[in-house]
Amino acid sequence: MAVARRVVLGAAVAGAGAVGFARRSGFSPSNTGAGGPDTLTFSLWGSDAEVAAFRALGRAFERRHQGVRVQIRLETYEQMYANMDALLAGGRAPDLFRCDYANLGMYSASGQLLDLSPYFSAKDRAGFLPALWEAVCQDGRPYAVPHHTDTTAVLYRKDMFSKAGITHVPSSLEEAWTWDEFSEICARLRKKLHGVYPFVYGWQQAGAYRWLTWLWEAGGRVLDKDLSAPAIESAAGLRAMRYTQDFFREGFVPPNSSIKSAAYPDATFTAGTVAMSFAGDFLLPTIDPALKKELYGVTFQPRGRQAATDLGGNAVAATRDTDNPELAATFLKFLVEEENMARFCEQGVMLPSRRSLLNRHLDYAVRPDLMSAYAEQATALTPAMTAQVAVPSFGRINTALQDELEAAFVNRQPADVTLHHIAESTRKALASA
Template identity: 45%
Template sequence: MQFSRRAFLAATGAVAAPLLLPGCGFVGGGGGSGSGDADTLTFTTWGTDAELAGFRAAISAFQDANEGKRIELNAVPYEQMFTNIDAQLQAGNPPDVFRVPYYTFGAYAGQGQLLDLTPHLSEGVQDQFTETAWAAVQNGGSPFGLPHHTDTSAILYNADLLAAAGITDIPTTVEDAWTWDELSAVADQLKAALPAGTYPFAYNWQGNGVTRWLSLLFQADGAFLDTDQATPLIDSDAGRSAVEFSSSFFAEQWVPETDTTTSSTYAADSWFAGTVAMVWSGAFQIPDADTTADFEWGVTFAPRGVRRGGDFGGNALVATADTGKPELAAAFLEFVTAREQMQGFCQSASLLPTRPDLLDGSLAFDVRPELTDVFVGQASQVQPQDAAQVASPSMSGIIPVLQQELDAAFLGQDAATTVANMSQGIADATGA
C-alpha cells in the first residue's frame, strides 16, 4: 500500500495496524514492552514507507554485526504512537527504545522517563553530531537520546503562478534569501496577479507544528525561553515584531483565512490544490510533490529578519529509563545514528542528517537530489540556542499557549497583548 506523506501528517490513519517487518521481530497489541530476553530490544516507532524501510535496513545490519542480538520492531500509526507509549510508561512495560519528536523529547526526559545515556555512550559520540542537534537532546546538561535526523522549513513554490505574476528573481542561495520586507513585496505582487480564491502563501504551523512559528521569532533575534528552559523571554521587541509580521499575513490577505494554527486544513494541502502559490514545508514533502503536483515547482529559502533562522524539526531516538539493557540500547542508538545508516535513511526518506560529516555535499536525496542543498543550507541557519529551547520539558504546555494567542493575534489582538499573554502562559506551563 502506498503511504501518502500528506495523509501521514494529517494523521488520517493510513497505517491501520502495526507492520510486520521482514528480518525483525514483532510485538503485537499496538505497543511493545521491554523484552525479558537480555539479547533482545523492543523498538516502537511510526514512519512512512521510506522511513520504515530505513529502520528495517538498520536493524538487519545491526543484527548481522552483533551475532545473537535481536531487535523487535513495532510500527504503529503516528496518531496512536504516544497514546500507546504513555500508557505503557504508566503501566511499567514500555519498549526499550522509541522514536520521539524533539518538541516532545523534553517532556519525557523532564519526567525521568528516559535513560541518561552519559555512562553508556562511546567516547567522543557528542562530536559526531552538529552542535544544534546535540543541544536538542539535552536535559539538565546530559544526553537523554541521540539525534537521528532533522528537517526544517523552506518555501516550496508553484513556478507557474510566480511566473504568471512576473516573479522570476527567486533566491538561489541562503545569503540571498528574501528579507521580510522583500517577501511582503512578493506577496503583494502575487495578490494583485492571482485569480480570486488563490493566495500568495500558506504557513505550516497547524497542530503541534505551531513550533514552526518560532522560526519568525528567531529571525527577529528573539527567544521564548531563557537558557534554564523555563523563564519566558517572549515579551520583547523581537516577540512583538514576530507577532506583527505573522499577523500581517491575515491582515493583508496573503494567506487563506483558514490558515490558522488550529486549522484542520494543512498548509501543504492548499499548495497541492493550487490555491496558494507558496508554502512553508520540510524536505519530507519532496516525494509527494514529485509524484502529485501537476505544476512546475521549486524550493527557495525561508526569509530572513534581523538574522536568519528556522525550525529544528525531526526526531530523536531514546531509551526508556527502566530498560534492563542500557548498554545494548545505547549500542543500538549509536549504530542507527552512525554515518552509513544515517546517510541511507536520510537520502531515501528526504530528511536531513544531524551529523556534520554528512553536511559536506555527500548527501543527495533519492528524489529531486538538486534540492538537497537548499534544505541543508536552510538547516544550517538553525542556531543551537534555538533548538535547545524547543527541548524544554514544558513544551507540551507551551504549545497550546502559542496556538491560543497566535490565533487571537490573527483575528486582531494587538502584539503587545499577545506576547504578554504568551509570557504568562509560558510561565504557568514551566512553573517559572
C-alpha cells in the same frame, strides 16, 4: 503525510517535528514491554519509506549481532505518545522509541530515559551538529541520539511566479528576501494571480511552534537565556506578531490555513491554490508525485534581523527500565553510524545530524536537486534556538501558542495582549515542570 499530521512537524516543529503536546487516547495493550534478554523492542511511527529503512537497519543489526532480534512495533503518530505514557507508567515500555525533539525534554527530565553519557565519548558527541546534540541533552547529559533533522524552506510555483512577472528568487541563504521584500512579493502575487493566495505556512495544530521562526528572525526569544522565564514580551515579539498578523489582514494566506485549521501546506500547494508553501523537506515525497518537477522550485525563508528555521526531525531514545541497557545503547550507536544515517536520510528525504555528512553527496530518493537548499536553510538553526524548544515544559507552551496565535490571526486579538497571554501561560508551564 502532512507535517502537522506527522510531526512535531512535523512540531513539527517543529516537525518536525509536530509535538505530541496534548495527550492522546488510543492505548493499545498488546504493545507491552521489552522482549527479553536477546530482543530489543522498538516503537516508532513513520512513512512507508521510513518504516522500510528502519526494518532494513534492524536486519543489519541482527546480522552484526548474531542471536539478537530487533522487534519493531508500529504506531500511528496520533497514538504514539499516549501509548508511551501508559506503557512507561505501567512498567511495560519498549526498550527504544522514536521521539521528536520537542517532546524529548518531557521524558528525559522526568527520569524515564536511559542516560547515554557512559556510551558516548567527547569525540562521539563532537560528531553531531551542536544544535541537534543540544536538543537531546538535559543538564548536559544525552538521553537520546539525534537521528536526523528536517527543516522548512519555501517551495514556489514557477509558472505562477512567471505569470506575476517575478523572474528572480534568492539562490542562497545570504540572498534570502528581507521581510519587506517578502511582503512586496506577496502583494505582487495577490494582485496578479486571481483566485490564488501568495503562500501557506505550516503552523497548523501542534505545528504552532513553527511560528517561533518569525520570532527568532526578529531577534526575539520565547524564553530568556536561562530558560527559566518568558521573554516573548519584547519589541522583537511585537514586530513578529504584528508582521504575521498582517498575513491574514492582507489576504496573503488562505483564511482557512490558521493554527487550528486542517488546511495543511502540502495539500494546499499541490491543489494550486497558493503560489508558495513553507514546507519541510520530508514532504517532498508527498508533493513530488502531484506536480511536475519543472513546475516548482525552492528558495529560502525570509530573513529578519537574522536567519532562522524550525527544529524538525526526530531522535531515538532508550527507556530507563530497559532490560538491555548495553544492547540498547549499542543499537543507538549503530543507528547513527555514518553509513546507516546516510542510507536512512536518502530513503526518507531528510537531513543528517552528523557533521561528516554535511558536505557529502547523498542520493536522495526524491528531488535531490532541492535538498542542498534545505541543507543550507538548516544551518540557520542555532543551539540557542533548539534549547528553547527542548525544555521539559515546552508541550504546555506550545498549547498556549496554538490558542493565542489562533486568537491573534482569526479573532484579531491585539498583538500585545497575545504576547502577554503567551508569557503568562509560559510562566505557569515553567513553574509546573
